[in-house]
Amino acid sequence: MSQSFTPISSLGEFGLIDRMQSRLADIPRSENLIVGIGDDAAVYRAGDTKLHVVTTDVLIEGVHFDRTFIPTSYLGWKAIAVNVSDVVAMNAKPLYATVSAGLPRNFSVEMMDGLYDGMAEACKAYGMELVGGDTSTAHALYLSITVIGEVDEKDVVFRRGANVGDYLCLSGDVGGAYAGLKVLLDQREQLENMGDSYEPDLEAFQYVIRRQLRPKARLDVIEGLKKAGVRPTSMIDVSDGVASEVHHIGLRSGVGATVRVPAVPFDPETRAVADQFMDDVDAYALFGGEDYELLFTVAPEDVQAIDDMEGVSVIGTIEEAAKGVRAYSPDTGLMPLHPAGYQHFDGPPQTDYETFDGEEGPSFDDTEFSGDGA
Ligand code: ADP
Ligand code: MG
Numbered sequence: 001m002s003q004s005f006t007p008i009s010s011l012g013e014f015g016l017i018d019r020m021q022s023r024l025a026d027i028p029r030s031e032n033l034i035v036g037i038g039d040d041a042a043v044y045r046a047g048d049t050k051l052h053v054v055t056t057d058v059l060i061e062g063v064h065f066d067r068t069f070i071p072t073s074y075l076g077w078k079a080i081a082v083n084v085s086d087v088v089a090m091n092a093k094p095l096y097a098t099v100s101a102g103l104p105r106n107f108s109v110e111m112m113d114g115l116y117d118g119m120a121e122a123c124k125a126y127g128m129e130l131v132g133g134d135t136s137t138a139h140a141l142y143l144s145i146t147v148i149g150e151v152d153e154k155d156v157v158f159r160r161g162a163n164v165g166d167y168l169c170l171s172g173d174v175g176g177a178y179a180g181l182k183v184l185l186d187q188r189e190q191l192e193n194m195g196d197s198y199e200p201d202l203e204a205f206q207y208v209i210r211r212q213l214r215p216k217a218r219l220d221v222i223e224g225l226k227k228a229g230v231r232p233t234s235m236i237d238v239s240d241g242v243a244s245e246v247h248h249i250g251l252r253s254g255v256g257a258t259v260r261v262p263a264v265p266f267d268p269e270t271r272a273v274a275d276q277f278m279d280d281v282d283a284y285a286l287f288g289g290e291d292y293e294l295l296f297t298v299a300p301e302d303v304q305a306i307d308d309m310e311g312v313s314v315i316g317t318i319e320e321a322a323k324g325v326r327a328y329s330p331d332t333g334l335m336p337l338h339p340a341g342y343q344h345f346d347g348p349p350q351t352d353y354e355t356f357d358g359e360e361g362p363s364f365d366d367t368e369f370s371g372d373g374a
Contacts, residue, residue: 017037024037033045040085040086043151043156050150050151051152051153052148052149053087057079057082057086059075059082060142076114078214079143079145080119083147085237085239088149088217089294091151091155091225092150094148095149097119097146098132099133100133101142102137104137104138107141162297166317167302167303168296168316169296170313174265175281176269176270177288177292178212179269179273179288180212180273183202184209187202207269208269208270218292218294221312230306233296234296235297242286243337243338256322257316257317257319258325258326258334259315259325259326259328260316261327261328261329263313263314270284286337324336325337
C-alpha cells in the first residue's frame with residue numbers, strides 16, 4: 001500500500017494550524033468556550049462574569065534560542081514573559097503557570113538554578129504563581145510553559161473587533177529584538193572566525209540585546225489603558241512582527257488597515273544597528289519579531305486618551321477589508337504591506353512591500369501567511 005508523504009513545510013505555520021483545527025472539528029463544543037484556536041489565548045467562562053484565558057508557548061534550543069548567548073536566568077524570564085504577553089493581549093491578568101522542562105545531558109544543576117531563578121523573578125514581576133509542570137530528559141533544552149489568566153467578561157479583548165474608522169496603536173518601540181539578534185549572530189560569527197583572539201563588544205548594544213534576551217510583557221500597558229478608561233476594540237501581541245500582526249487583526253476582524261511607516265517607533269540603538277548592517281530600519285520595525293509589544297485598535301472617541309498616554313503611539317487607521325493592509329510613507333506613497341515576518345535564526349526580515357498600483361489592496365488570502373516564523 002502506498003502512503004503519501006506531504007512535507008509539513010508545504011503548509012506553512014498558519015496553514016498547519018488551520019489543518020490541525022480541521023481535524024478537531026468534530027469535537028462537541030462546550031457552551032462555556034468563548035474562543036478556541038485562533039487568538040493569542042483560548043477564553044472560556046469560569047463564573048457568572050469571570051472568564052479564564054489559557055495559552056502555551058514552547059522555547060526550544062537551536063530553534064528559539066542559542067544557549068551560548070542567553071544566560072539561563074534570562075531564558076527562564078523570557079519563557080514566562082512570552083506567555084504572559086499572550087495573556088495580556090486578551091486584556092487579562094496572568095495568575096498561574098506550569099512548566100514542562102526537557103533537559104539535555106549537558107545541562108547542569110547550576111544552570112537549572114539560573115533557569116528557575118529567572119522564572120521566579122518573572123512570576124513575581126507579573127504577580128503570578130508557578131504551580132506545577134513536568135520533567136524529562138531531552139536531546140536539546142526544551143521549555144513548554146502554560147499560563148492561565150483571568151478577565152472580567154466586560155473587559156476581554158479579541159483579535160476580532162476592530163472597526164473601520166478605528167485607530168491602530170502600538171506600545172513601546174519595535175525592531176529592537178531583531179536588531180539584538182543581528183548583533184548576537186554577528187558576534188557569534190566573529191567568534192567562530194577569529195577564535196579566542198576575538199573579544200565580543202556587547203556594551204554598545206545593551207538595549208537591543210536586552211530586547212532580544214529579556215523581553216517584557218506589557219501588563220503595565222493594559223493597566224494604563226484601564227486607568228485611562230480605554231478598552232481596545234481588538235488586540236494582539238507583537239511576536240511575529242508588526243506587519244504580520246496587523247494582518248492577523250485584519251483577518252479576524254474582517255477589515256483592512258493603513259500603517260503610517262514614519263509613525264512606527266524604533267529606538268536610536270535599533271537604527272544604529274540597522275545602519276551598521278546597511279539595512280532599512282523600517283524593515284526591522286515592520287517585520288522584525290519578538291518585541292512583545294501590544295498592537296491594538298481603539299474607537300475614534302478614545303484616540304485623544306491614547307495621545308495623552310506615554311509610551312503608546314498611534315501608527316495607522318482601520319479601513320475596509322477591500323483595501324487590504326497597506327503601508328504609507330511620504331517617500332513611497334501607499335503600498336501593500338505583506339505579512340512577511342520573522343524567521344528564527346534565518347536571515348534578515350524581508351522588506352516585502354511593493355509599489356501599490358491598484359484600487360484594490362491584496363485580499364486576505366491564507367496562502368499569504370505561509371513561510372512565517374514560528
Ligand atoms: P501566538 O503567536 O499568539 O502564540 P500562534 O500563532 O502560536 O499564536 O497560534 C495561533 C493559534 O493557534 C492559537 O490559538 C494557538 O493556541 C493555536 N495553535 C498553535 N499551535 C497549535 C497546535 N499544535 N494545536 C492546536 N492549536 C494550536
Ligand atoms: Mg500572541
